[in-house]
Amino acid sequence: MHRMLMGAATAAALAMIAGVAAAQAPPPGPMVTTRIKPGMFVVFDNGGNVTVREGKDGLIVVDTKNPGAAVHAELLKNIRSMTQLPIKDVIVTHHHADHSGGAAAFKAEGAKIIAHEGYDKQIKAGYTGADNFRPAMADVTYAKTYDVKIPGAEAKLYHFDPAHTGGDTIVYFPDLKVVAAGDEIVTVTPNVDYPYGASVLGWLDSLNQIAKLDFDTIVTGHRAIAMTRAQFDEYHQKWITFVQRAQASAKAGTPKDKFLASIKTDDIGWNVTGVQWTPADRLDPLYAEMSK
Numbered sequence: 104m105h106r107m108l109m110g111a112a113t114a115a116a117l118a119m120i121a122g123v124a125a126a127q128a129p130p131p132g133p134m135v136t137t138r139i140k141p142g143m144f145v146v147f148d149n150g151g152n153v154t155v156r157e158g159k160d161g162l163i164v165v166d167t168k169n170p171g172a173a174v175h176a177e178l179l180k181n182i183r184s185m186t187q188l189p190i191k192d193v194i195v196t197h198h199h200a201d202h203s204g205g206a207a208a209f210k211a212e213g214a215k216i217i218a219h220e221g222y223d224k225q226i227k228a229g230y231t232g233a234d235n236f237r238p239a240m241a242d243v244t245y246a247k248t249y250d251v252k253i254p255g256a257e258a259k260l261y262h263f264d265p266a267h268t269g270g271d272t273i274v275y276f277p278d279l280k281v282v283a284a285g286d287e288i289v290t291v292t293p294n295v296d297y298p299y300g301a302s303v304l305g306w307l308d309s310l311n312q313i314a315k316l317d318f319d320t321i322v323t324g325h326r327a328i329a330m331t332r333a334q335f336d337e338y339h340q341k342w343i344t345f346v347q348r349a350q351a352s353a354k355a356g357t358p359k360d361k362f363l364a365s366i367k368t369d370d371i372g373w374n375v376t377g378v379q380w381t382p383a384d385r386l387d388p389l390y391a392e393m394s395k
């Protein structure tokens with residue numbers, strides 16, 4: 104008993120110390136760097152996946168991981184374990200901190216930050232975190248599509264539709280047949296960030312457009328770094344199924360408070376009854392979209 108109490112007290116003290124340390128400087132978690140194609144590697148974990156495309160004399164980087172100097176240093180260390188080429192263009196797939204957190208640091212080091220116009224809009228309208236973690240505004244924004252070219256490498260940027268947020272960018276590397284999709288393609292239940300301009304119908308349309316690209320590999324937002332075309336097709340089909348069921352339920356008159364529970368999702372492996380789905384600022388626009 105005495106030992107148990109001591110153990111609990113020690114655990115509580117350690118948790119407090121850890122909490123203070125975390126508030127001061129979040130320690131970087133493990134990152135793993137994997138080459139997925141000649142001329143391309145991915146730095147995995149501690150925020151969204153970071154895709155790096157090697158040109159002849161410079162790099163195109165997609166996403167920037169979590170905020171904080173320690174995370175950025177760890178990311179640079181991982182990039183420098185593969186190449187010494189300068190980082191020219193940094194594309195941020197959307198404003199969420201686990202993708203935009205290091206944008207300010209890359210910008211300070213001389214890279215050009217490129218994002219959809221909705222990215223700047225979301226940061227201006229919606230950023231509520233600490234000032235030293237504020238994502239950098241983009242140097243270049245675009246509305247529908249934008250080409251990034253450096254000697255020996257090209258990336259085509261698309262904003263097909265509002266999906267995960269209102270400022271999503273899909274990055275397509277045509278010569279390598281790779282799509283870096285940010286959080287539009289994930290291996291968990293999708294997070295439709297309606298308060299920041301997301302849309303379920305837009306998401307499905309965006310996937311319909313991605314499906315038309317000639318690719319064999321997807322870098323997802325998190326977890327799986329190299330999804331195959333077949334795995335993408337399976338994920339796409341889950342979205343088609345989900346939207347069909349949600350629309351059928353809404354149009355059958357299911358009341359809003361019973362709506363999420365009415366959509367069968369166990370066979371597609373999604374849980375739409377959690378906090379990313381149930382708040383009114385998410386449920387209301389979803390219900391409205393599915394009732395149209």
Ligand SMILES: [Zn+2]
Pocket residue numbers: 150151199201202286324325
């Ligand atoms: Zn993310």
Ligand SMILES: [Zn+2]
Pocket residue numbers: 197199267286
């Ligand atoms: Zn996100």
